[in-house]
Amino acid sequence: MSFLFAYPVSRSRSTATASTICAQCRRSFQTNAVRYSGHNRWSKIKHEKGAADKKKTSQRSTFSKHLTLYSKLYGADPSLNSQLAAMIATAKKAGMPKANIDVAIARGQGKSSSGAGLEAATLEIMMSPSVALVVDIETDSKQRALHELRSIIKKHNGTVTPTAFLFARLGRTVLQQNNKDNGNSGSGDDFDEILMQALDAGAEDVEQDEDGNVVLWTQPNMTHQVAQNLSKELDKQILSSDIIWSCTSDKVKLDDAEATEGIAKLLASLRDYPDVQGIYGNPERGAVSEEIWSAVEENLDA
Known part of the structure; x- marks a missing residue:
C-alpha cells in the first residue's frame, strides 16, 4: 500500500509565484517598434511589375x-x-x-469589332509652355470619344484650341532595310537607285533613318499606293505607312522638369485611350533629363 502525502503550500510562496507570472505577462505585452523587412522587397516587386x-x-x-x-x-x-x-x-x-x-x-478595314463603321476626328491641344499637339482619332462614336478625351485634356491642364496650322499633313512610309544592307546606303541596294525608283513611284522625298531604313515622304492620297509598289519593287517589308502631322514651325524646347512631366502624363493618358491612333507635337528636349524627356518622346508619333 502506498500513501500520498500532500504538503501544504505556504501563502507567501503562492503569492510570489503569482507575482512572477504577472510580471512575465506585463513584459510580454510591452510594445516595441516593428520592422517590416518585406517593405523594400514589395516596392521592388511593384516597380518591376509596373515596368513589365x-x-x-x-x-x-x-x-x-x-x-x-x-x-x-x-x-x-x-x-x-x-x-x-x-x-x-x-x-x-x-x-x-x-x-x-x-x-x-x-x-x-475602317470598322469596329462589331462591324460598325469608324469615324475620323482630330483634337488640337496646347500645353504650357507653348507645346502644340494634334491627336488623330478613329471611333465608332465620335461624340463619346471627343467628350471623354476633352475631360482627359482638362484634367491635365491642357487647352483644346487650334494648333493644326503649325503642322502639315504628309504621308510617311518606312521600309525595312534588307539584312544585306547593314544600314549602309553604299551596300546592298544603291540608295541613288532607290531614290530614283521612289520618285518615279510618286514619292516627294526619300531619306534613311538612323537604322538604315528607307523613309518615303508622299502626299497623303499617295501614301499607301506608293508603299505597296515600292515594297514589291525593292523587296523590302513595310514597317509603317501613315498619314501624319509633320511640324512646320519652330520646335519648343522643354527646359522645365515639372512642366515636362505634366506633358508626359497627358500624352500617356491619351495613348491609353483605345480610339487614339496618332499623337503629333512640336516639343524637343531642352535642359530636362533623358529620363523625363523619354516619357514624352515614347508617346509621340512625330
Missing part, C-alpha cells in the same frame, strides 16, 4: 499598328495575306488576346 506591364502595353500597341496596317494594305483575310497571318501568329505567341487582334484587323 508598361513593356507589355507597348508591345501590344506595336502589334496592333502592324495588324491594322497589313489589314489595310493587303486585306483582312489571313489566308490571302501572308504578312497579316505572320503578324497574327507573332502576336498570339506574345500573349496578345484574340479580341485585341480582331479589333486591330477590323480597324484596318
Whole structure:
C-alpha cells in the first residue's frame, strides 16, 4: 500500500509565484517598434511589375499598328495575306488576346469589332509652355470619344484650341532595310537607285533613318499606293505607312522638369485611350533629363 502525502503550500510562496507570472505577462505585452523587412522587397516587386506591364502595353500597341496596317494594305483575310497571318501568329505567341487582334484587323478595314463603321476626328491641344499637339482619332462614336478625351485634356491642364496650322499633313512610309544592307546606303541596294525608283513611284522625298531604313515622304492620297509598289519593287517589308502631322514651325524646347512631366502624363493618358491612333507635337528636349524627356518622346508619333 502506498500513501500520498500532500504538503501544504505556504501563502507567501503562492503569492510570489503569482507575482512572477504577472510580471512575465506585463513584459510580454510591452510594445516595441516593428520592422517590416518585406517593405523594400514589395516596392521592388511593384516597380518591376509596373515596368513589365508598361513593356507589355507597348508591345501590344506595336502589334496592333502592324495588324491594322497589313489589314489595310493587303486585306483582312489571313489566308490571302501572308504578312497579316505572320503578324497574327507573332502576336498570339506574345500573349496578345484574340479580341485585341480582331479589333486591330477590323480597324484596318475602317470598322469596329462589331462591324460598325469608324469615324475620323482630330483634337488640337496646347500645353504650357507653348507645346502644340494634334491627336488623330478613329471611333465608332465620335461624340463619346471627343467628350471623354476633352475631360482627359482638362484634367491635365491642357487647352483644346487650334494648333493644326503649325503642322502639315504628309504621308510617311518606312521600309525595312534588307539584312544585306547593314544600314549602309553604299551596300546592298544603291540608295541613288532607290531614290530614283521612289520618285518615279510618286514619292516627294526619300531619306534613311538612323537604322538604315528607307523613309518615303508622299502626299497623303499617295501614301499607301506608293508603299505597296515600292515594297514589291525593292523587296523590302513595310514597317509603317501613315498619314501624319509633320511640324512646320519652330520646335519648343522643354527646359522645365515639372512642366515636362505634366506633358508626359497627358500624352500617356491619351495613348491609353483605345480610339487614339496618332499623337503629333512640336516639343524637343531642352535642359530636362533623358529620363523625363523619354516619357514624352515614347508617346509621340512625330
